[in-house]
Amino acid sequence: MLLTTKNICKLLTQTLKTVQYAKIRTLTTTSNVDSINYCANIVKSHDYENFLATLLMTKALRSPALVVRAFNVEIARVQDQTTDPQMAMMRMQFWQDTLKDIYKKDQSLSQVPANPVAQELFKVCSVYKIPKRNLQKLIDSRQRLMKAKYFGSLADLEKYTDESVSAIYYTILWLAGVQNLHADHAASHLGKAQGLANMLRSIPMSSHYKMVYVPMDLLMKHNVSQEDVLRCRDSENMRNCAYEVAISANNHLKKARKIDVPQLANQIFLPAVAINNYLKKLQKCNFNVFDSSLVHRSATLPLIYYFMRLLNKY
Template identity: 25%
Template sequence: MYRSIRTAGHGLKWTAPRWVRECRRGIVTDADVTQSRDYCLNQLKHSDYETYMIRQFVPRSANDAYHALRTLNLELARLPETVSNPTIGRLRIQFWRDTIERVFAGSPPREPIAILLHSAIAQLKSRAGDGSASSLKFWLLRFLKTRERHMENRPFVSLAALEDYSENTYATLMYMTLAFMPMRSVHMDHLASHIGKACGIVATLRGIPVLAAPSTPIQVPSGANLRSTRSPALLLPLDVMADAGLKEEDVFRMGPNAEGLQDAVFHVATRANDHLITAREMLKNLRLGKGPDHDYEHEGEAEHVYSSAAHNVETAGSDIKRGFGVLLEAVAAGDYLKRLENANFDPFKVKKSWKLPWSLWQALRHEQI
């Protein structure tokens, strides 16, 4: 029950219960953090098992941040499937935008991802000072803005547009993980950019069988089913589909038998593989004390301004060793591309992976991606 107390000259004054006062003050207990961590791990384990496997190799200093960020990515990725219309989806995005503001203000709402992210930021500041978290808010808001822009599952205009999307989502997730360590290295960010672009392209290819199928009803708390307003979608770049003679309607009607589908998928998958090859060559050169052989295209952009020390090739080897777990995203992307190739670039026939644990172990053992 709510309590009231009598104060001199003011009659009765309402006093909120303790849990309400703590929520208002943004007080987060160790038990809250533990429960939030368990929630995020459970979400990843059941809905993003590759990330769940990789997370154990992410540097401990960035572990909670990785759990929170990847669970947020999971929630936003499935928004079109879990809301009844795009307007509700945009309201959900606005909720997360407001939540991020509150997290950085030190008063997170009682939401597991927000609580774990708040805790990770507080730990980062205690280790490296208040300025260490300065770039994170920028990355998070850019990530949300990009997800919102593509929430309606419209095809990408071009392959370059798909790469931009991947840079602003999956590569950005990697930038944030590195920032939580904290690590400020142009070479690690450069590697993260190529690997993140590959991961974003792979995620688009993975989604073809799911998004091209008719949407399923959405169950509301009352138990009733609402018909989803989502129409079947094919996110392959329009310029690639045009070159392959592929039509969206053919995929919706004929699935894997649509003419030109495998050619279009091959073209897009090749670009993802090119980014992985580039990252592997960079890794090799940096370990040998050489430069990456090409410029980082995003250097000089917002939050990509580096000190001279961050360009030091001589220290790149130690940075790679310290943050190698973050780069393991490349192993999962490469594993999918191999399975896609074995299926003759038919995304509807890609088999589940059982070799990924072995591939991750081999990557760690030899420090290769």
């Protein structure tokens, strides 16, 4: 079969069928097909680039990794589901309570909330004995952001990205049985690179969330007001702010790629391809984060993912 972008996308879609019917190993109660399907679909809808990368993982890793990413999506999109801050905090509290329920001693599936992601996460945590701390970081970091609504400095933003993105990589490495300091180090840099890139992507959405994602120290340094960001005003000064964040993201990406990690970790770090792709597109736009071309999905990304996976590189 000719390896065109269309055929690669078709291949990845066919792979999803395998994911939907996968069973979590050594568990007495098999995963419900509808629940796994739900987890896969919300990741596909809200985290498409990571969805594609997850489909290219080895068969044993796909389902549990999709469940972890689905949990992250559910937390991350709390703000998308309501404009009421109190309602958002209530939704976040649901996940706080659910995580506590999952880690209760002698807990059973029947006592976990009847939410597809919650139930699948309980099964994965039961089998793989995932440390609670990294899943807890995903909730805590976003709760703090919902209250603060801004980042004081680039260092604050990097700390947030380590807690909200790197923690996902730490968890998936645990699922894969990769307990390696070099892999953790690479995961930290990659998570920061991805988090910074995500922040740049989210700037045009600032007005919707009434939140300024650009660190305050950069806004002050380049004389950009919060109103300019909220109103999506492109300017040379705004591009200078984006440039500094993009440089930091690229530096973390380079550092991650230079680290020698176990072979199994390479497939887990495959989203590095998408990060690099976005940063290159942003550079072509002269760091104008409001350029409409940045919102379009890359038609060649599935093809690049596929070949990088064949090479076992990221």
